Amino acid sequence: MTKNFNMLLFLYMTIMGTAMSLSANNWLIIWTGLEISVMSMMPMISNKNFLSSEASVKYFVIQSISSSMMMLGVLLLLINSKIEYQMILTSSMMLKMGIAPFHNWILEMIESVELTIMFFLLTFMKIAPLNMISYLMFKNNLFILISLLVGSMFGLNQTSLRKVMCYSSIFNLSFILASISTNSIWWLYMMVYSMMLLMILFLMNKMKINYINQLSLNENKMNLKMNIWLAMLSMGGMPPMMGFMLKLMIIQMMLTNKEFLISIVMILSSTLVMFYYLRMSFLSILFSSSTIKWKMLSTMKSSSWIIMVNISLMPLILTLKT
Structure with a gap:
């Protein structure tokens, strides 16, 4: 632009x-x-x-x-x-x-x-x-179920990071729709999701990557790889990242409202989303990398801001939820 x-x-x-x-x-x-x-x-x-x-x-x-x-x-x-x-x-x-x-x-x-x-x-x-x-x-239950299934299953066979982000957006929008009756919850979810997406798109722009196989290239510095690794784990919902707390908050609300079918589909589809984010994280850090793994600890200082954002927001979200 x-x-x-x-x-x-x-x-x-x-x-x-x-x-x-x-x-x-x-x-x-x-x-x-x-x-x-x-x-x-x-x-x-x-x-x-x-x-x-x-x-x-x-x-x-x-x-x-x-x-x-x-x-x-x-x-x-x-x-x-x-x-x-x-x-x-x-x-x-x-x-x-x-x-x-x-x-x-x-x-x-x-x-x-x-x-x-x-x-x-x-x-x-x-x-x-x-x-x-x-x-x-x-009642948006039909749209919620379809979005959960499409966003989790169709993202498994994608090689483009843009399409993965798009399917992930569809998946997260189903969580927002599930909590649409409570303004404070879906506004909080949208703000935190926007923050997570902004971190990933910022790193995609900085690393000049558009496809998943580019994550395994050694041209990028290790601190950038660590940053996008943590951002993707947060987007996928790995505890104790802030993305996990958002999904846990919505699932707990659905169980309180006795929406057991949607809660089960949310949990199962979240594992599929976590799978393809973990796959990208492994490509970024573990596979096709000639860097000595114990030297990764020396790059943690440069990645500290994303670690701080992902982990420090967990108690804040718990406070706002209660």
């Missing part, structure tokens, strides 16, 4: 559109804020990559369809129709966020955008739709 005044203007309008949707008290203003965010995001998606124009058009088409579905649901609500308007509104927001089974469009465009825009698409652009879903009383 080029650092010029045009991009700063589009970024400001994106933030203002989301803020408008979050602070609105009627559906029309929410729809207006969403449209401002979408129209401001489209120029930022376009870059020097020749596939970015196609990604921008795909983003515009999908967001237009979801906005049309949203307006249809609002009209059905206003005329007191017998048609289930909450299902239409919820489905439109699921399509806008790219949650399974409406996730194919974001997988196709994620390869051609910059990492900064990828971070915005996977985190910030989902806040306003999630806030709108929290206003509805529609």
Whole structure:
């Protein structure tokens, strides 16, 4: 993303559109804020990559369809129709966020955008739709189960780190949807997940890696490998990292609400997600590395900031949960 005044203007309008949707008290203003965010995001998606124009058009088409579905649901609500308007509104927001089974469009465009825009698409652009879903009383159990299965199983055979991050985003969004009735919990989950994703994308940009097999190269310094290793373990949910505490908090809440089926699927799918993050960590540290392993201890000082963030947030999350 080029650092010029045009991009700063589009970024400001994106933030203002989301803020408008979050602070609105009627559906029309929410729809207006969403449209401002979408129209401001489209120029930022376009870059020097020749596939970015196609990604921008795909983003515009999908967001237009979801906005049309949203307006249809609002009209059905206003005329007191017998048609289930909450299902239409919820489905439109699921399509806008790219949650399974409406996730194919974001997988196709994620390869051609910059990492900064990828971070915005996977985190910030989902806040306003999630806030709108929290206003509805529609049961999201079907979307939660499908997203858990798709995000965990389809990420196993991926070689692109971008697609792994995208499937991981779908998986984590299912946890957020499970806690959507409690604002304090899903907001905390979104903020901490955004922090973990930001660390991984920052290291991907610094190490210039886009595929899993590049993690085993010895060109990168050991401290960078240690950093991305710890960040991936946190994203996968390895205790005592902060990612584990987030998942434990949601599973405990689901057990309290007697949602035993979703809790079992959450636990089983979390093991699959942990598997492919562990596989990437092993590639980064253990395999195809000529570095003497006991010398890794001398690089811990340079990795201390990620260790501090991952481990020190665990008691804080426990405090906020109680």
